[in-house]
Amino acid sequence: MFAKTFRVKSSTAIKGSDRRKLRADVTVAFPTLGTDQVSKLIPGKEELNVVKLYAHKGDAVTVYMSGGNPILFELEKNLYPTVYTLWSYPDLLPAFTTWPLVLEKLVRGADLMLPGLVVPPAGLPQVQKGDLCAIALVGNRAPVAVAVAAMSTAQMLTSGLKGRGFSVLHTYQDHLWHSGDKSSPPAIAPLAVDSTDLNEEKVDLALHGDLRSLSLEGKEENGKHSFPEASEDTSSRAVSQDSLDSKPLQEQMDELLQQCFLHALKSRVKKADLPLLTSTLLGSHMFSCCPEGQQLDIKKSSYKKLSKFLQHMQQEQIVQVKELNKGVESIVAVNWKHPRITSFIIPEPSPTSQTIQEGSREQPYHPPDIKFFYCVPANMTQLFQESGHKKGSTLEGSEVRVIIIDYVKRNNLVDANNKNLVKLDPVLCDCILEKNEQHTVMKLPWDNLLTRCLENLQPAYQVTFPGQEPIVKKGKICPIDITLEQRTYNKKVTVVRNLETYGLDPCSVADILQQRCQASTIVTPAPGAKDSLQVQIQGNQIHHLGQLLLEDYRLPRKHIQGLEKAPKPGKKK
Numbered sequence: 001m002f003a004k005t006f007r008v009k010s011s012t013a014i015k016g017s018d019r020r021k022l023r024a025d026v027t028v029a030f031p032t033l034g035t036d037q038v039s040k041l042i043p044g045k046e047e048l049n050v051v052k053l054y055a056h057k058g059d060a061v062t063v064y065m066s067g068g069n070p071i072l073f074e075l076e077k078n079l080y081p082t083v084y085t086l087w088s089y090p091d092l093l094p095a096f097t098t099w100p101l102v103l104e105k106l107v108r109g110a111d112l113m114l115p116g117l118v119v120p121p122a123g124l125p126q127v128q129k130g131d132l133c134a135i136a137l138v139g140n141r142a143p144v145a146v147a148v149a150a151m152s153t154a155q156m157l158t159s160g161l162k163g164r165g166f167s168v169l170h171t172y173q174d175h176l177w178h179s180g181d182k183s184s185p186p187a188i189a190p191l192a193v194d195s196t197d198l199n200e201e202k203v204d205l206a207l208h209g210d211l212r213s214l215s216l217e218g219k220e221e222n223g224k225h226s227f228p229e230a231s232e233d234t235s236s237r238a239v240s241q242d243s244l245d246s247k248p249l250q251e252q253m254d255e256l257l258q259q260c261f262l263h264a265l266k267s268r269v270k271k272a273d274l275p276l277l278t279s280t281l282l283g284s285h286m287f288s289c290c291p292e293g294q295q296l297d298i299k300k301s302s303y304k305k306l307s308k309f310l311q312h313m314q315q316e317q318i319v320q321v322k323e324l325n326k327g328v329e330s331i332v333a334v335n336w337k338h339p340r341i342t343s344f345i346i347p348e349p350s351p352t353s354q355t356i357q358e359g360s361r362e363q364p365y366h367p368p369d370i371k372f373f374y375c376v377p378a379n380m381t382q383l384f385q386e387s388g389h390k391k392g393s394t395l396e397g398s399e400v401r402v403i404i405i406d407y408v409k410r411n412n413l414v415d416a417n418n419k420n421l422v423k424l425d426p427v428l429c430d431c432i433l434e435k436n437e438q439h440t441v442m443k444l445p446w447d448n449l450l451t452r453c454l455e456n457l458q459p460a461y462q463v464t465f466p467g468q469e470p471i472v473k474k475g476k477i478c479p480i481d482i483t484l485e486q487r488t489y490n491k492k493v494t495v496v497r498n499l500e501t502y503g504l505d506p507c508s509v510a511d512i513l514q515q516r517c518q519a520s521t522i523v524t525p526a527p528g529a530k531d532s533l534q535v536q537i538q539g540n541q542i543h544h545l546g547q548l549l550l551e552d553y554r555l556p557r558k559h560i561q562g563l564e565k566a567p568k569p570g571k572k573k
Helices: 016-029 035-041 083-088 100-107 153-158 247-267 278-289 306-315 378-385 397-410 426-432 446-456 506-517 542-552
Strands: 007-013 048-054 060-066 069-075 078-081 095-098 132-137 140-149 164-171 202-205 213-217 219-221 224-226 319-325 328-334 369-375 421-423 443-445 458-464 471-474 480-486 492-497 521-525 533-538
Touching: 016 035, 016 078, 069 083, 078 083, 083 140, 100 132, 100 140, 100 164, 132 164, 247 278, 247 306, 278 306, 278 328, 278 506, 278 542, 306 319, 306 328, 369 397, 378 397, 378 426, 378 446, 397 446, 421 446, 426 446, 443 446, 480 542, 492 542, 506 521, 506 533, 506 542
Parallel strands: 095 132
Antiparallel strands: 007 048, 048 060, 060 069, 069 078, 132 140, 140 164, 202 213, 219 224, 319 328, 369 458, 421 443, 458 471, 480 492, 492 533, 521 533
C-alpha cells in the first residue's frame, strides 16, 4: 500500500476528545494490550498528529503520528499498527517468519507467498482468513511487515504451503516507514530456537501434521545466503516428522489427555448427563480434571483433535459417540464397567486446587445472600413517620404493606359501602397520586393502593457475603451482564460485566474461562463504570459462562442476563 509515494491531504494536532476515542478504539482493536501499554502508545499530553493522506492507488488513509513516527494507520475504519509500534510490542499480532531476501520483494509491493514461509518446530500460528498478522525475518522476532491473512492456517497446511498467503499492507523501508525516523528493526531474540541453520547450504522445513515438507535451497555468495524467489514452484521433499516433533512432549500430552478423560468419566459424568456434548465433556469436565500446574492442549497430542481421540476411545468400547445434530457430536453411552475406568485411581487433589476457581482463590466461592428493600423518600416521610420510620429508612415489602394497612385503618379510610376501596386523605394523595389525579381520584382499591406505594418508594438491596457484614445499597442491583459483541473482521467476543457485585474476581474468572474455552481472554476497565472491570473472551462462549455461573458458582438465573444468546446446538457459532 505504501510501496509508492503517497499524497498528504492534511496534518493536524489531535483533540483531547479524539485522543480518548482513539485510546478506546485501540483497546478494542488490540485487546491483548494492557491499559498501561495503551496509555504509553497513545500518551495523554505528548504531541499526537493526525495525517490524512491518499495512497498511490487512491485509498484514503488516516495516519497517527507520535514522537515523529507513524504509530497507527486507519483504513476503512480499521486500525493497523505500523512496524514502529510492533517493534515496541512484538507479540501484538500473530507472527509468521520469512527469509531476508523475501523482504526486498515485499517492500516493492508484492504479497507474501506461502512457499516463502519458514515453519518453526512448534508449527504455524493459528489464524483465520482476514486476521491481521505480523511478518518477521529468520533469527529476529522484530516484525518487518503488517499483513492480512489470505487464508486460515488449516487452509495453508492443506494447500501444501502453495499460493498467496498474505496481503501485505505496510513494510519496513516503505514510504510510510520513511515518514518516521527511519530507524532499523531492533534485534529481538526468537522465543524458541529455530530449526533452521543458516550456516548450512540446505534448509529443511517440516510442515505441521502429515503434509510433505518444504525445502528451500540457497547458495553462499560473499558470506551471505541467497534463497529462491517466493513462488509456487519451490521444490519439496519428505522429511521425517520425528526429527522435529518433540516426541516426549507428545507422549506426555497423550497420557494427560487420557488421564483427564478417565478422571472425568469416573468422578464427574453421570448417567443422567447423557447424551453429553463432546465440547461440554472437554470444557466443563476434562479441563477441570487437569492436575495443577499442567495445561491440557489436544493440539500437542498425537490425536490433534478431540473427535479423533474419542473415536479411539470408542474403538476401545469405553464410550459410544453419535452425531445427534448435524455437525455436533455427543457421547450417548459410557461403559463404566470398562477395566480402564474401574482401575483408574483418581489423583489426590492439592490443597490449592480444591476450590471452585481451580487454585486461583484461597476459599471456595459461595454466592451472596441478596435481599430486596425499599427506602423511604422525602415526599413519603409523613406516611411512614407515625410507624417510627424516617427518610432513608429501609423496609421489606411485607413491612410496607403492614404499615400502609395500619395507617388506613387507624385513620378510618376504609370505604363504609365497599370495604375493597380506600378513601384517599391529603397524605395519601401527596404520596401516590399524579398532579392531574389530585382532584379526580378520591378512592383506590387495596391492591392498587399498595402497588402505587411500592412503586413510589426508592428500591434498595442488601448483599451479605459469608462471614461478612451486610452491605446495603440504594437502587436496583445490576445483574451480571453477558453480551456478544462484533469486532474487526467479523470476529465475535463475549463480554461479561458486573462480576464484582457478586463477589467474583474478574481476573480469576478470566483464567478459568481461558482454560475451559481454550480461547484468549482479557480483563479491561468497564466503560462508563468507575473501578469496575469486564472480561472479554474470544468467540461466543456464553454457553461456558452459563455453566460456570449457574452450575459452579450457583448464582440464581435472575441475576444473570444475556444467557439466551448462547449458540444453539448444530448451528455455527
